[in-house]
Amino acid sequence: MTQRRTPYLILAPGLILLILFLVLPLISAIFPTFFNGGFTLSNYTSFFLDEYNFGIFWRTIKVSLIATLICVVLGVPTAYYISQSPKKWRGLLMSITLFPLLTNSVVRSFAWITILGQDGILNNALMNIGLLSKPLTLLYTEFAIIIGSVYLFLPLMVITLVGILENIDSEIMEAAETLGANRLLAFVKVILPLSVPGIIVGSILVFTGSMTAYTTPQLLGGNRNIMLATFLYQSATALGNWQGASVIALIMIVATLIVMKLFNWVAGRMDKRGEANA
Amino acid sequence: MRKNVSLKIFAGLVFAFLIVPLLIIIVTSFGTNSTIQFPIQGFTLEWYTKVFNNESFMDSFFLSLQVAFLATLLALIIGVPAAYSLARHTVFGRNWIKSFFLSPTIVPGLVVGYSMYQFIVIKFQFPIIQGLLLGHFLICLPYVIRVVGSTIEQLDFSIEEVSWTLGCTKIQTFIKVVLPNITSGIFASFMLAFINSFNNIPVSQFLSGPGVTMLPTSLMNYIEYNYDPSVSALSVVLMLGTVVLMFVIEKTLGLASIS
Numbered sequence: 001m002t003q004r005r006t007p008y009l010i011l012a013p014g015l016i017l018l019i020l021f022l023v024l025p026l027i028s029a030i031f032p033t034f035f036n037g038g039f040t041l042s043n044y045t046s047f048f049l050d051e052y053n054f055g056i057f058w059r060t061i062k063v064s065l066i067a068t069l070i071c072v073v074l075g076v077p078t079a080y081y082i083s084q085s086p087k088k089w090r091g092l093l094m095s096i097t098l099f100p101l102l103t104n105s106v107v108r109s110f111a112w113i114t115i116l117g118q119d120g121i122l123n124n125a126l127m128n129i130g131l132l133s134k135p136l137t138l139l140y141t142e143f144a145i146i147i148g149s150v151y152l153f154l155p156l157m158v159i160t161l162v163g164i165l166e167n168i169d170s171e172i173m174e175a176a177e178t179l180g181a182n183r184l185l186a187f188v189k190v191i192l193p194l195s196v197p198g199i200i201v202g203s204i205l206v207f208t209g210s211m212t213a214y215t216t217p218q219l220l221g222g223n224r225n226i227m228l229a230t231f232l233y234q235s236a237t238a239l240g241n242w243q244g245a246s247v248i249a250l251i252m253i254v255a256t257l258i259v260m261k262l263f264n265w266v267a268g269r270m271d272k273r274g275e276a277n278a
Numbered sequence: 279m280r281k282n283v284s285l286k287i288f289a290g291l292v293f294a295f296l297i298v299p300l301l302i303i304i305v306t307s308f309g310t311n312s313t314i315q316f317p318i319q320g321f322t323l324e325w326y327t328k329v330f331n332n333e334s335f336m337d338s339f340f341l342s343l344q345v346a347f348l349a350t351l352l353a354l355i356i357g358v359p360a361a362y363s364l365a366r367h368t369v370f371g372r373n374w375i376k377s378f379f380l381s382p383t384i385v386p387g388l389v390v391g392y393s394m395y396q397f398i399v400i401k402f403q404f405p406i407i408q409g410l411l412l413g414h415f416l417i418c419l420p421y422v423i424r425v426v427g428s429t430i431e432q433l434d435f436s437i438e439e440v441s442w443t444l445g446c447t448k449i450q451t452f453i454k455v456v457l458p459n460i461t462s463g464i465f466a467s468f469m470l471a472f473i474n475s476f477n478n479i480p481v482s483q484f485l486s487g488p489g490v491t492m493l494p495t496s497l498m499n500y501i502e503y504n505y506d507p508s509v510s511a512l513s514v515v516l517m518l519g520t521v522v523l524m525f526v527i528e529k530t531l532g533l534a535s536i537s
Contacts, residue, residue, distance in 0.1 A: 006363075006367070006448075007363045007367035007368075007369045008369070010359045010360060010362070010363040010367075011360050011363055011364070011369065011375060013356050013360075014356045014357065014360045014379060014419065015375070015378070017356065017412070017415070018378060018379070018381070018382075018416075018419075021394060021398065021412045021413075021415075021416065022381070022382060022385065022390065022394075022416055024397060025393035025394045025396065025397035025398065026385070026389070026393045028393070028396070028397050028401070029392065029393040029396050029397065030393075074292050074295075077285055077288050077289060077292075078288070078289045078292040078293075080285070081285055081286070081288075081289035082289070091528075091533070093293070094533055094534070095524065095528075095533060096293050096296060096297055097293075097296065098524065098533060099296075099297070099300070099517075099520060099521075099524065100296050100297070100300065102473055102477075102520045102523065102524065103300065103477075103516065103517055103520050104476075104477045104494050104497075104513075104516050105477065105479060105494070106479065106494045106497050106498050106501070107300075107303065107497075107513040107516055107517065108299070108300075110303070110501055110509055110510075110513060111299035111300060111302060111303050111513075112299060113501070113505075114302060114303065114306060114314050114316065114510075115299060115302065119313075121302060121316045124316075151295075151296075151299065154292075154295075154296065155296065158292075183282055183285075211386075212386030212387070212388065212389075212480075213480075214387070214388050214479060214480045214483060215479050215480075215494075215498065218498070219498065219501065229386065229388045229480070232388055232389070232392060233388065233392075233483060233484075236392060236484070242396065245392060246393075249386075249389040249392055249393065252386045252388075252389055253384075253385055253386065253389060256384060256385075256386065257384070260384075
């Protein structure tokens with residue numbers, strides 16, 4: 001009898017801590033948003049019907065989607081390049097990729113403040129060579145948040161993909177070329193389909209990461225380009241609207257789950273289609 | 279193998295994109311001008327002395343170190359036996375429990391910090407520092423469960439059986455046989471959890487108060503009102519920390535083990 005109980009005793013402390021400090025706080029914050037006298041969804045319907053709120057929600061989705069697409073476009077060839085490099089180079093290239101990932105995200109966003117600012121490096125450089133007569137507004141725009149998010153999450157995409165692409169036999173590319181495909185075609189027809197599982201996992205990480213990131217929109221978006229995370233913080237602290245903050249909190253959790261399910265569903269569909277074609 | 283030139287250039291540009299912004303920070307940290315400039319005029323180490331003499335930076339640095347260390351330690355104490363149990367015992371609803379242990383990664387960090395602040399600090403009047411520690415424990419736990427879990431799954435079960443046959447109790451076996459065999463997993467998860475806790479912002483954002491500010495939060499607050507090279511200098515110090523950590527990981531486990 002004790003035998004059967006042991007695992008639960010070992011698991012209990014972790015489970016209890018998670019219930020006490022993750023589940024209960026979440027329930028206690030989110031539960032009240034469904035009650036106003038009786039059960040109601042009005043907090044949520046009015047959130048999405050409000051033009052200002054919906055604009056923030058839409059911006060968050062849009063920025064995350066664009067950042068994810070850019071990460072895929074930049075990440076797949078780079079990961080392929082790393083996976084095909086000789087062993088001695090691979091370590092160095094992986095270090096270059098890992099280094100930003102392990103560096104604090106405030107530092108990484110700050111780097112883009114110095115580059116994109118009104119008096120920043122990019123504007124100064126462009127004005128010095130005479131391409132611009134007055135500085136562009138790059139910082140505190142959606143563009144800045146997108147760049148910052150790509151910068152933040154591209155390493156995750158690359159590392160996820162390297163793990164997948166390393167297992168692809170390099171002879172497969174040679175075979176495709178022998179059979180008459182040029183390099184680009186061989187890449188699109190052979191490497192891209194094989195990296196789909198990595199692209200899916202990487203995209204989930206990038207999309208959910210950008211969608212819930214706080215540092216990037218806070219430092220690079222400014223007051224006019226609020227995203228869900230900064231909106232939550234603002235609602236709770238500056239506006240003292242705890243109910244509103246809890247509504248945003250649940251929207252962020254549900255959006256994360258939907259994105260994960262959606263990407264996995266797409267991956268599943270693609271697998272099936274592949275089988276049907278085979 | 280023939281090298282594809284366009285692929286090489288493309289990858290080169292991506293690596294430049296990843297590394298150049300950080301190199302620019304390093305350069306700007308030595309500038310003499312009182313706002314950030316690039317290229318710099320003059321060379322000074324003044325900003326570094328400013329950083330080390332800035333009390334709020336130093337206090338938050340030590341707080342961040344302590345919280346990250348204690349949270350990781352707590353996650354290991356609770357997570358290692360749990361990971362062992364999930365890998366070895368027949369547990370009802372095993373996959374469900376495992377996903378539950380990994381669930382803090384699904385809940386956005388800011389939401390974790392927000393709900394914990396509301397529940398623990400406001401409702402139950404816990405001191406903020408305890409909420410902070412527990413919040414960071416939640417960040418650390420999934421790394422321990424995932425990394426240590428997969429190390430234990432790769433460990434040959436028969437060596438434990440041998441130990442039992444030779445008269446060790448289950449607890450003795452766990453301490454004398456299992457633990458020494460999974461030190462690399464424990465170390466890797468320690469590193470991952472520590473780095474992520476130390477660098478985390480969203481969870482700490484709500485859980486800060488007078489005298490309780492983590493270093494990234496304190497740096498972020500500073501950036502909102504200042505644009506001087508001391509931010510660059512502090513960034514360089516943090517990057518040096520990253521380099522040291524990467525070096526230690528490379529020498530002990532190999533960087534491949536954490537990616």
